[in-house]
Amino acid sequence: MTPHNPFRHPEPVAGSRPHMVRADGLCLSYSGTDAPVHALKDVDLTIEAGDFVSLIGPSGCGKTTLLRVIADLEQPTGGSITVEGVSPHEARERRLYGYVFQAPALFPWRTVLRNVTLPLEIIGLPKDEREARARDNLARVGLTGFEGKFPFQLSGGMRQRVSIARALALAPDLLLMDEPFGALDEITRHDLNQQLTDLWRETGKTCVFVTHSISEAIFLSTKVIVMTPRPGRVIDVVDCSGLPRVRTAALRDAPEFRALAARVRLGLREGHDGH
Numbered sequence: 486m487t488p489h490n491p492f493r494h495p496e497p498v499a500g501s502r503p504h505m506v507r508a509d510g511l512c513l514s515y516s517g518t519d520a521p522v523h524a525l526k527d528v529d530l531t532i533e534a535g536d537f538v539s540l541i542g543p544s545g546c547g548k549t550t551l552l553r554v555i556a557d558l559e560q561p562t563g564g565s566i567t568v569e570g571v572s573p574h575e576a577r578e579r580r581l582y583g584y585v586f587q588a589p590a591l592f593p594w595r596t597v598l599r600n601v602t603l604p605l606e607i608i609g610l611p612k613d614e615r616e617a618r619a620r621d622n623l624a625r626v627g628l629t630g631f632e633g634k635f636p637f638q639l640s641g642g643m644r645q646r647v648s649i650a651r652a653l654a655l656a657p658d659l660l661l662m663d664e665p666f667g668a669l670d671e672i673t674r675h676d677l678n679q680q681l682t683d684l685w686r687e688t689g690k691t692c693v694f695v696t697h698s699i700s701e702a703i704f705l706s707t708k709v710i711v712m713t714p715r716p717g718r719v720i721d722v723v724d725c726s727g728l729p730r731v732r733t734a735a736l737r738d739a740p741e742f743r744a745l746a747a748r749v750r751l752g753l754r755e756g757h758d759g760h
Protein backbone atom coordinates (compact mmCIF):
# COMPACT_ATOMS: atom_id res chain seq x y z
CA MET A 486 0.00 0.00 0.00
CA THR A 487 1.45 3.35 -0.90
CA PRO A 488 0.93 6.13 1.58
CA HIS A 489 -1.66 8.50 0.19
CA ASN A 490 -3.35 11.65 1.22
CA PRO A 491 -7.08 11.11 1.12
CA PHE A 492 -7.49 14.12 3.38
CA ARG A 493 -6.64 16.54 0.63
CA HIS A 494 -10.23 17.64 0.20
CA PRO A 495 -11.39 20.69 -1.71
CA GLU A 496 -11.88 23.90 0.20
CA PRO A 497 -15.29 24.24 1.87
CA VAL A 498 -17.93 25.90 -0.32
CA ALA A 499 -18.25 29.64 0.40
CA GLY A 500 -20.72 30.22 3.21
CA SER A 501 -20.59 26.62 4.47
CA ARG A 502 -19.25 25.67 7.89
CA PRO A 503 -15.46 25.47 8.12
CA HIS A 504 -13.80 22.11 8.61
CA MET A 505 -13.78 21.16 12.27
CA VAL A 506 -10.05 20.42 12.04
CA ARG A 507 -7.80 20.95 9.09
CA ALA A 508 -4.08 20.23 9.06
CA ASP A 509 -1.73 20.71 6.12
CA GLY A 510 1.82 19.44 6.14
CA LEU A 511 1.82 19.45 9.94
CA CYS A 512 5.22 18.67 11.50
CA LEU A 513 6.34 18.65 15.10
CA SER A 514 9.83 17.95 16.37
CA TYR A 515 10.61 17.96 20.08
CA SER A 516 14.05 19.23 20.98
CA GLY A 517 15.62 16.16 22.61
CA THR A 518 18.74 16.12 24.78
CA ASP A 519 20.92 14.70 21.95
CA ALA A 520 18.92 15.08 18.75
CA PRO A 521 15.44 16.36 17.92
CA VAL A 522 12.59 13.85 18.17
CA HIS A 523 10.49 14.01 15.02
CA ALA A 524 7.02 13.16 16.32
CA LEU A 525 4.85 14.26 13.36
CA LYS A 526 5.82 14.62 9.73
CA ASP A 527 3.72 16.11 6.92
CA VAL A 528 0.38 15.22 8.42
CA ASP A 529 -2.57 16.30 6.26
CA LEU A 530 -6.00 15.75 7.67
CA THR A 531 -9.51 17.06 7.52
CA ILE A 532 -12.15 16.35 10.13
CA GLU A 533 -15.68 17.47 9.37
CA ALA A 534 -18.27 18.57 11.93
CA GLY A 535 -20.09 15.51 13.26
CA ASP A 536 -17.28 13.07 12.40
CA PHE A 537 -16.04 10.54 14.91
CA VAL A 538 -12.38 10.10 14.03
CA SER A 539 -10.04 7.63 15.68
CA LEU A 540 -6.26 7.89 15.54
CA ILE A 541 -4.56 4.53 15.67
CA GLY A 542 -0.88 3.64 15.33
CA PRO A 543 2.02 2.07 17.18
CA SER A 544 3.17 3.38 20.52
CA GLY A 545 5.15 6.60 20.16
CA CYS A 546 3.89 7.43 16.65
CA GLY A 547 2.57 10.82 17.68
CA LYS A 548 -1.15 10.29 18.33
CA THR A 549 -1.14 12.20 21.64
CA THR A 550 1.08 14.84 20.08
CA LEU A 551 -1.44 15.37 17.29
CA LEU A 552 -4.30 15.64 19.78
CA ARG A 553 -2.28 18.10 21.85
CA VAL A 554 -1.55 20.23 18.79
CA ILE A 555 -5.29 20.42 18.04
CA ALA A 556 -5.79 21.45 21.68
CA ASP A 557 -3.03 24.12 21.54
CA LEU A 558 -1.05 22.24 24.18
CA GLU A 559 1.89 21.76 21.75
CA GLN A 560 3.09 24.09 19.02
CA PRO A 561 3.77 22.61 15.56
CA THR A 562 7.22 23.21 14.08
CA GLY A 563 5.90 23.20 10.50
CA GLY A 564 2.75 23.26 8.43
CA SER A 565 -0.58 24.71 9.46
CA ILE A 566 -3.66 23.74 11.43
CA THR A 567 -7.07 25.27 12.08
CA VAL A 568 -9.87 24.28 14.45
CA GLU A 569 -13.30 25.45 13.31
CA GLY A 570 -11.53 27.81 10.95
CA VAL A 571 -9.41 29.55 13.62
CA SER A 572 -6.02 28.85 15.19
CA PRO A 573 -5.86 26.23 17.97
CA HIS A 574 -4.98 29.09 20.34
CA GLU A 575 -8.15 30.97 19.49
CA ALA A 576 -10.19 27.74 19.62
CA ARG A 577 -8.83 27.15 23.13
CA GLU A 578 -9.67 30.70 24.20
CA ARG A 579 -13.18 30.27 22.81
CA ARG A 580 -13.42 26.94 24.67
CA LEU A 581 -14.42 25.12 21.49
CA TYR A 582 -13.17 21.75 22.72
CA GLY A 583 -13.27 19.47 25.75
CA TYR A 584 -10.31 17.19 26.51
CA VAL A 585 -10.41 13.78 28.17
CA PHE A 586 -7.00 12.57 29.34
CA GLN A 587 -5.66 9.01 29.45
CA ALA A 588 -5.94 9.03 33.26
CA PRO A 589 -9.12 10.60 34.66
CA ALA A 590 -7.34 13.50 36.46
CA LEU A 591 -10.18 14.19 38.91
CA PHE A 592 -9.74 16.19 42.11
CA PRO A 593 -9.92 13.63 44.94
CA TRP A 594 -11.29 16.10 47.48
CA ARG A 595 -14.21 17.13 45.28
CA THR A 596 -17.39 15.12 44.83
CA VAL A 597 -18.39 13.85 41.39
CA LEU A 598 -20.77 16.79 41.00
CA ARG A 599 -18.16 19.33 42.04
CA ASN A 600 -15.58 17.83 39.68
CA VAL A 601 -18.02 18.32 36.82
CA THR A 602 -19.06 21.84 37.87
CA LEU A 603 -15.42 23.00 38.11
CA PRO A 604 -15.10 24.41 34.54
CA LEU A 605 -18.42 26.18 35.08
CA GLU A 606 -17.19 27.70 38.35
CA ILE A 607 -14.13 28.97 36.49
CA ILE A 608 -16.31 30.84 33.98
CA GLY A 609 -18.43 32.19 36.86
CA LEU A 610 -21.75 30.49 36.18
CA PRO A 611 -24.22 30.76 39.09
CA LYS A 612 -24.37 27.72 41.37
CA ASP A 613 -27.89 26.56 40.44
CA GLU A 614 -27.17 26.73 36.75
CA ARG A 615 -23.83 24.95 36.96
CA GLU A 616 -25.28 22.17 39.09
CA ALA A 617 -28.20 21.70 36.71
CA ARG A 618 -25.82 21.49 33.74
CA ALA A 619 -23.52 19.09 35.57
CA ARG A 620 -26.45 16.83 36.48
CA ASP A 621 -27.53 16.77 32.82
CA ASN A 622 -24.07 15.73 31.70
CA LEU A 623 -23.77 13.13 34.45
CA ALA A 624 -27.10 11.70 33.27
CA ARG A 625 -25.70 11.55 29.72
CA VAL A 626 -22.89 9.28 30.90
CA GLY A 627 -25.18 7.16 33.09
CA LEU A 628 -24.00 8.51 36.47
CA THR A 629 -27.23 9.86 37.94
CA GLY A 630 -27.21 8.97 41.64
CA PHE A 631 -23.42 9.25 42.00
CA GLU A 632 -23.22 13.05 42.29
CA GLY A 633 -22.25 12.97 45.99
CA LYS A 634 -19.57 10.27 45.72
CA PHE A 635 -15.85 10.98 45.75
CA PRO A 636 -13.53 9.67 42.99
CA PHE A 637 -12.03 6.98 45.27
CA GLN A 638 -15.52 5.48 45.64
CA LEU A 639 -15.85 4.89 41.89
CA SER A 640 -14.52 2.23 39.49
CA GLY A 641 -12.00 3.21 36.79
CA GLY A 642 -14.73 3.19 34.14
CA MET A 643 -16.96 5.44 36.24
CA ARG A 644 -14.10 7.87 36.79
CA GLN A 645 -13.57 8.13 33.05
CA ARG A 646 -17.29 8.79 32.61
CA VAL A 647 -16.98 11.65 35.13
CA SER A 648 -14.08 13.00 33.02
CA ILE A 649 -16.25 12.84 29.91
CA ALA A 650 -19.09 14.63 31.72
CA ARG A 651 -16.62 17.31 32.80
CA ALA A 652 -15.29 17.67 29.24
CA LEU A 653 -18.89 18.22 28.09
CA ALA A 654 -19.49 20.90 30.75
CA LEU A 655 -18.84 23.90 28.53
CA ALA A 656 -20.86 22.37 25.67
CA PRO A 657 -17.88 22.21 23.29
CA ASP A 658 -18.37 21.33 19.62
CA LEU A 659 -15.30 19.12 19.69
CA LEU A 660 -14.40 16.36 22.12
CA LEU A 661 -10.74 15.27 22.18
CA MET A 662 -10.15 11.95 23.92
CA ASP A 663 -6.74 10.40 24.55
CA GLU A 664 -7.19 6.67 24.98
CA PRO A 665 -9.75 7.12 27.75
CA PHE A 666 -10.60 3.43 28.07
CA GLY A 667 -7.11 1.96 27.65
CA ALA A 668 -6.77 0.88 31.27
CA LEU A 669 -10.16 -0.86 31.52
CA ASP A 670 -11.14 -4.51 31.18
CA GLU A 671 -12.71 -5.55 27.89
CA ILE A 672 -16.33 -5.88 29.07
CA THR A 673 -16.28 -2.45 30.73
CA ARG A 674 -14.61 -1.04 27.66
CA HIS A 675 -17.31 -2.44 25.37
CA ASP A 676 -20.00 -0.96 27.65
CA LEU A 677 -18.33 2.44 27.57
CA ASN A 678 -17.88 2.22 23.79
CA GLN A 679 -21.64 1.70 23.56
CA GLN A 680 -22.35 4.69 25.80
CA LEU A 681 -19.91 6.87 23.91
CA THR A 682 -21.31 6.04 20.47
CA ASP A 683 -24.84 6.72 21.76
CA LEU A 684 -23.69 10.02 23.24
CA TRP A 685 -21.96 10.98 19.98
CA ARG A 686 -25.06 10.20 17.93
CA GLU A 687 -27.42 11.99 20.31
CA THR A 688 -25.31 15.13 20.78
CA GLY A 689 -23.88 15.51 17.26
CA LYS A 690 -20.44 16.36 18.70
CA THR A 691 -17.29 15.94 16.67
CA CYS A 692 -14.96 13.46 18.37
CA VAL A 693 -11.25 12.77 17.93
CA PHE A 694 -10.30 9.63 19.80
CA VAL A 695 -6.89 8.03 20.33
CA THR A 696 -6.80 4.25 20.73
CA HIS A 697 -4.64 1.17 20.28
CA SER A 698 -7.65 -1.07 19.74
CA ILE A 699 -8.65 -1.78 16.15
CA SER A 700 -12.13 -2.98 17.10
CA GLU A 701 -12.76 0.00 19.39
CA ALA A 702 -11.69 2.36 16.58
CA ILE A 703 -14.02 0.78 14.03
CA PHE A 704 -16.93 0.39 16.41
CA LEU A 705 -16.88 4.10 17.29
CA SER A 706 -15.72 5.85 14.17
CA THR A 707 -16.86 7.31 10.91
CA LYS A 708 -13.16 7.42 9.93
CA VAL A 709 -10.07 5.68 11.26
CA ILE A 710 -6.76 7.39 10.66
CA VAL A 711 -3.91 4.90 10.57
CA MET A 712 -0.51 6.33 11.46
CA THR A 713 3.02 5.01 10.84
CA PRO A 714 5.69 4.58 13.51
CA ARG A 715 7.56 7.75 14.41
CA PRO A 716 7.66 10.19 12.75
CA GLY A 717 3.90 9.82 12.58
CA ARG A 718 2.44 10.14 9.10
CA VAL A 719 -1.02 9.19 7.88
CA ILE A 720 -0.72 5.92 5.97
CA ASP A 721 -4.42 5.18 5.47
CA VAL A 722 -7.85 6.58 6.20
CA VAL A 723 -10.46 3.90 6.63
CA ASP A 724 -13.99 5.11 5.98
CA CYS A 725 -16.40 3.42 8.41
CA SER A 726 -19.39 5.58 7.54
CA GLY A 727 -20.91 2.68 5.60
CA LEU A 728 -21.58 0.89 8.89
CA PRO A 729 -24.99 1.58 10.45
CA ARG A 730 -25.05 4.88 12.33
CA VAL A 731 -26.62 3.15 15.31
CA ARG A 732 -23.84 0.84 16.50
CA THR A 733 -24.69 -2.17 18.64
CA ALA A 734 -22.65 -5.05 20.07
CA ALA A 735 -23.69 -7.45 17.27
CA LEU A 736 -21.89 -5.24 14.76
CA ARG A 737 -18.52 -6.47 16.00
CA ASP A 738 -19.26 -9.90 14.45
CA ALA A 739 -20.51 -8.58 11.12
CA PRO A 740 -18.44 -9.37 7.97
CA GLU A 741 -18.23 -5.68 6.98
CA PHE A 742 -16.83 -4.86 10.44
CA ARG A 743 -14.20 -7.58 10.07
CA ALA A 744 -13.28 -6.38 6.59
CA LEU A 745 -12.63 -2.88 7.94
CA ALA A 746 -10.60 -4.34 10.82
CA ALA A 747 -8.50 -6.30 8.33
CA ARG A 748 -7.80 -3.13 6.40
CA VAL A 749 -6.72 -1.20 9.50
CA ARG A 750 -4.50 -4.14 10.50
CA LEU A 751 -2.93 -4.15 7.04
CA GLY A 752 -2.21 -0.43 7.27
CA LEU A 753 -0.58 -0.86 10.67
CA ARG A 754 1.53 -3.75 9.38
CA GLU A 755 2.58 -1.90 6.21
CA GLY A 756 3.53 1.13 8.28
CA HIS A 757 5.56 -1.08 10.56
CA ASP A 758 7.29 -3.11 7.81
CA GLY A 759 7.94 -0.11 5.60
CA HIS A 760 9.75 1.67 8.36
Ligand SMILES: Nc1ncnc2c1ncn2[C@@H]1O[C@H](COP(=O)(O)OP(=O)(O)OP(=O)(O)O)[C@@H](O)[C@H]1O
Pocket residue numbers: 515516517522523524542543544545546547548549550551715
Ligand atom coordinates in the same frame (compact mmCIF):
# COMPACT_ATOMS: atom_id res chain seq x y z
N1 LIG B 1 7.62 16.60 25.65
C1 LIG B 1 8.31 15.75 24.89
N2 LIG B 1 9.65 15.90 24.69
C2 LIG B 1 10.36 15.07 23.92
N3 LIG B 1 9.84 14.01 23.26
C3 LIG B 1 8.52 13.80 23.41
C4 LIG B 1 7.68 14.65 24.22
N4 LIG B 1 6.42 14.18 24.18
C5 LIG B 1 6.43 13.10 23.37
N5 LIG B 1 7.70 12.87 22.91
C6 LIG B 1 8.11 11.82 21.98
O1 LIG B 1 7.38 12.02 20.77
C7 LIG B 1 6.98 10.76 20.24
C8 LIG B 1 5.47 10.76 20.07
O2 LIG B 1 4.87 10.72 21.36
P1 LIG B 1 3.30 10.59 21.56
O3 LIG B 1 3.05 10.55 23.02
O4 LIG B 1 2.62 11.62 20.76
O5 LIG B 1 3.02 9.15 20.91
P2 LIG B 1 1.72 8.23 21.01
O6 LIG B 1 1.49 7.69 19.64
O7 LIG B 1 0.60 8.97 21.63
O8 LIG B 1 2.23 7.07 21.98
P3 LIG B 1 1.40 6.05 22.93
O9 LIG B 1 0.55 5.24 22.01
O10 LIG B 1 2.47 5.23 23.57
O11 LIG B 1 0.62 6.88 23.91
C9 LIG B 1 7.49 9.69 21.19
O12 LIG B 1 8.70 9.20 20.68
C10 LIG B 1 7.72 10.44 22.48
O13 LIG B 1 8.74 9.86 23.23
